[in-house]
Amino acid sequence: MSRYLARYMVSRYFSSVPSRPLHVCVVGSGPAGFYTADKLLKAHEGARVDIIDRLPTPFGLVRSGVAPDHPETKIAINQFSRVAQHERCSFYGNVKLGSDLLLSELRDLYHVVVLAYGAESDKDLGIPGETLSGIYSAREFVWWYNGHPDYSGLKPDLKSTDTAVILGQGNVALDVARILLRPTTELASTDIARHALSALEESSIRKVFLIGRRGPVQAALTAKELREVLGIKNVHIRIKESDMSVTPADEEEMKNSRARKRIYELLSKAAAAAGTSKSDPDQRELHFVFFRQPDRFLESNERKGYVSGVNLEKTILDSTESGKQIAVGTGEFEDLNGSLMLKAIGYKSVPINGLPFDHKKGAVPNVSGRVVSQTLENLSQTEPGLYVCGWLKRGPVGIIATNLYCAEETVGSISEDIEKGVFKSSKAGSKGLMQLLEKREVKKVDFSGWEKIDAKEQQMGNERNKPREKLVTWKDLLAAAAAN
Amino acid sequence: MLGHRISRFGSAIVKQLAREGYLSATYGTRNLQRSYGHYLPSLPMVQRQTRTSQEAFFLNNHRFYTASATSSDETEKITIIFVDKDGEEIPVKVPIGMSVLEAAHENDIDLEGACEASLACSTCHVIVMDTEYYNKLEEPTDEENDMLDLAFGLTETSRLGCQVIASPELDGVRLAIPSATRNFAVDGFVPKPH
Numbered sequence: 001m002s003r004y005l006a007r008y009m010v011s012r013y014f015s016s017v018p019s020r021p022l023h024v025c026v027v028g029s030g031p032a033g034f035y036t037a038d039k040l041l042k043a044h045e046g047a048r049v050d051i052i053d054r055l056p057t058p059f060g061l062v063r064s065g066v067a068p069d070h071p072e073t074k075i076a077i078n079q080f081s082r083v084a085q086h087e088r089c090s091f092y093g094n095v096k097l098g099s100d101l102l103l104s105e106l107r108d109l110y111h112v113v114v115l116a117y118g119a120e121s122d123k124d125l126g127i128p129g130e131t132l133s134g135i136y137s138a139r140e141f142v143w144w145y146n147g148h149p150d151y152s153g154l155k156p157d158l159k160s161t162d163t164a165v166i167l168g169q170g171n172v173a174l175d176v177a178r179i180l181l182r183p184t185t186e187l188a189s190t191d192i193a194r195h196a197l198s199a200l201e202e203s204s205i206r207k208v209f210l211i212g213r214r215g216p217v218q219a220a221l222t223a224k225e226l227r228e229v230l231g232i233k234n235v236h237i238r239i240k241e242s243d244m245s246v247t248p249a250d251e252e253e254m255k256n257s258r259a260r261k262r263i264y265e266l267l268s269k270a271a272a273a274a275g276t277s278k279s280d281p282d283q284r285e286l287h288f289v290f291f292r293q294p295d296r297f298l299e300s301n302e303r304k305g306y307v308s309g310v311n312l313e314k315t316i317l318d319s320t321e322s323g324k325q326i327a328v329g330t331g332e333f334e335d336l337n338g339s340l341m342l343k344a345i346g347y348k349s350v351p352i353n354g355l356p357f358d359h360k361k362g363a364v365p366n367v368s369g370r371v372v373s374q375t376l377e378n379l380s381q382t383e384p385g386l387y388v389c390g391w392l393k394r395g396p397v398g399i400i401a402t403n404l405y406c407a408e409e410t411v412g413s414i415s416e417d418i419e420k421g422v423f424k425s426s427k428a429g430s431k432g433l434m435q436l437l438e439k440r441e442v443k444k445v446d447f448s449g450w451e452k453i454d455a456k457e458q459q460m461g462n463e464r465n466k467p468r469e470k471l472v473t474w475k476d477l478l479a480a481a482a483a484n
Numbered sequence: 485m486l487g488h489r490i491s492r493f494g495s496a497i498v499k500q501l502a503r504e505g506y507l508s509a510t511y512g513t514r515n516l517q518r519s520y521g522h523y524l525p526s527l528p529m530v531q532r533q534t535r536t537s538q539e540a541f542f543l544n545n546h547r548f549y550t551a552s553a554t555s556s557d558e559t560e561k562i563t564i565i566f567v568d569k570d571g572e573e574i575p576v577k578v579p580i581g582m583s584v585l586e587a588a589h590e591n592d593i594d595l596e597g598a599c600e601a602s603l604a605c606s607t608c609h610v611i612v613m614d615t616e617y618y619n620k621l622e623e624p625t626d627e628e629n630d631m632l633d634l635a636f637g638l639t640e641t642s643r644l645g646c647q648v649i650a651s652p653e654l655d656g657v658r659l660a661i662p663s664a665t666r667n668f669a670v671d672g673f674v675p676k677p678h
Contacts, residue, residue: 042594070604072599072602072603072604073599073604073605075598075599075600075602075604076598076599076605078600079596079597079598222630222633222634223626223629223630223633224627224630224631227626227630258633258638259633259634262629262630262633399605399606399634400598400605400607401596401598401605401606401607401609401634401635401636402636404596404598404607404636405636405637405662405664406664408569408663408664409664412664
């Protein structure tokens with residue numbers, strides 16, 4: 001009984017008066033967007049939430065980022081779908097902020113605008129040769145094998161080399177390595193895009209190198225993904241024993257992070273088990289290369305404009321004042337040949353007009369999710385009614401669950417602002433958005449449109465023994481959404 | 485701090501009332517005695533009683549005893565106290581064998597379960613508030629630890645709600661749901677100095 005009383009009091013305290021709706025627009029329908037919507041709907045009975053996305057499909061990186069052989073991670077879609085079907089929530093896909101409508105227009109229409117559109121670009125290495133053909137960002141490669149409509153035509157060349165070099169040792173690097181090395185018979189029953197499966201079936205890649213600037217204690221990967229890649233059938237793991245020695249500073253880092261300690265232990269075990277077994281023709285190798293930083297890409301002599309390798313500088317670790325260890329070049333270099341190079345060094349958000357942006361961090365300056373702008377006198381002030389969540393707010397780090405707490409914080413800020421009476425004026429909300437989109441002839445895809453895409457993909461998947469066969473072009477997606 | 489203690493005390497009473505609603509003759513003496521040792525120190529009389537007299541005690545208090553409660557499927561329940569993001573304690577009755585995640589959802593407790601118990605996320609992270617209870621749990625598997633590594637606000641007594649299964653020795657356990665804005669003190673746990 002006390003529970004109901006407490007609930008009642010809590011909901012009384014946090015809810016706005018439902019008589020006048022609070023119009024909210026969330027931009028981006030990935031985990032950050034959906035968790036924000038979910039928490040807003042729960043905290044405020046008067047909130048009406050519209051989620052817009054530039055793609056006709058919802059769920060962001062759960063659809064286009066999570067690896068096809070991780071179906072259990074994608075189960076989060078079930079919860080997001082329930083949110084989208086909430087009576088006070090709507091999804092509108094194929095609506096692009098920045099071209100179909102401006103941020104200023106959105107802010108005029110809604111009391112609250114939460115930007116959660118993630119990070120759709122990549123960090124650069126900033127080294128010579130980065131524009132050579134055969135060099136891709138891991139994001140492009142991931143979007144290609146996941147059938148993102150902007151990258152389904154990427155056609156990476158997997159046939160003219162036996163070596164792929166991945167720069168970076170985070171989870172995205174591990175995903176890419178796993179997809180390149182895993183038997184395609186195992187990938188065939190996932191929702192991997194058909195074009196990617198065919199290319200992988202014909203792939204001549206047998207060796208994958210994962211290059212990290214620092215050592216095994218600093219690798220930014222996680223235990224589950226590491227365990228998985230270490231266990232791929234027919235793949236031999238190569239780790240130099242000498243790379244596994246640890247310094248007192250490393251010991252200190254491990255003492256402070258159980259995750260790092262467990263990852264180091266997994267790598268040690270793999271390094272110890274990695275014998276020099278006889279090679280058979282179909283043997284595949286995964287090399288973990290530590291203490292190397294890329295210095296420049298090498299151009300092929302035979303094929304002008306194409307990459308043929310990368311020049312790496314050996315590094316050592318140097319402790320900074322904060323206790324963090326950074327890689328420092330030693331002036332000693334070596335070449336690593338390969339004509340497929342994948343940069344897995346991090347994503348970057350894309351700014352839009354009218355939005356304060358920290359280019360160095362690749363994220364929007366904010367205080368607990370409230371967007372902060374700099375005035376001429378270098379004083380910072382918050383932008384009323386404008387919030388961020390997810391990668392756009394924190395930078396491109398963290399897992400799906402991180403967004404749960406990220407959204408909690410942003411929604412907490414919104415709740416405080418509601419209490420302060422920031423949102424007094426009346427706003428047009430959904431109705432206004434619909435009028436604007438109609439006027440501009442934007443063909444929005446609502447959630448029932450997505451459900452048609454979903455049904456079609458599942459049906460196509462069914463015919464091929466896959467959970468789904470993704471529609472990978474804008475044309476096919478929009479046609480499926482519009483079908484009767 | 486004071487407010488926290490008061491709310492805990494209050495919830496202990498509520499919990500006790502809730503518990504009495506399902507106790508029955510099939511409930512083991514050992515558990516009864518231990519539970520009461522924990523939560524009803526003001527009733528030494530109960531502790532001293534033998535099994536038979538305890539049964540009689542509860543049978544006499546027939547207000548709390550219903551015929552349907554004799555089926556062991558329904559009676560084998562423990563109390564789990566969720567501490568939500570606002571610090572509010574919510575005691576719920578949970579059948580033996582049910583996971584904490586399921587129990588939370590059955591009782592409308594705000595605990596995510598993004599991967600629906602397939603050990604692929606850390607959204608059902610709960611913090612066992614008393615080390616004594618934490619130590620009663622089986623060690624987490626490698627797979628659970630892999631996910632816990634990534635959990636927000638990981639503590640020494642963190643677990644995934646989908647992996648903690650209600651069992652008699654967990655009766656009375658308090659489980660906190662981590663909050664982005666609130667820190668928890670775990671009883672009996674001394675944080676490591678940095």
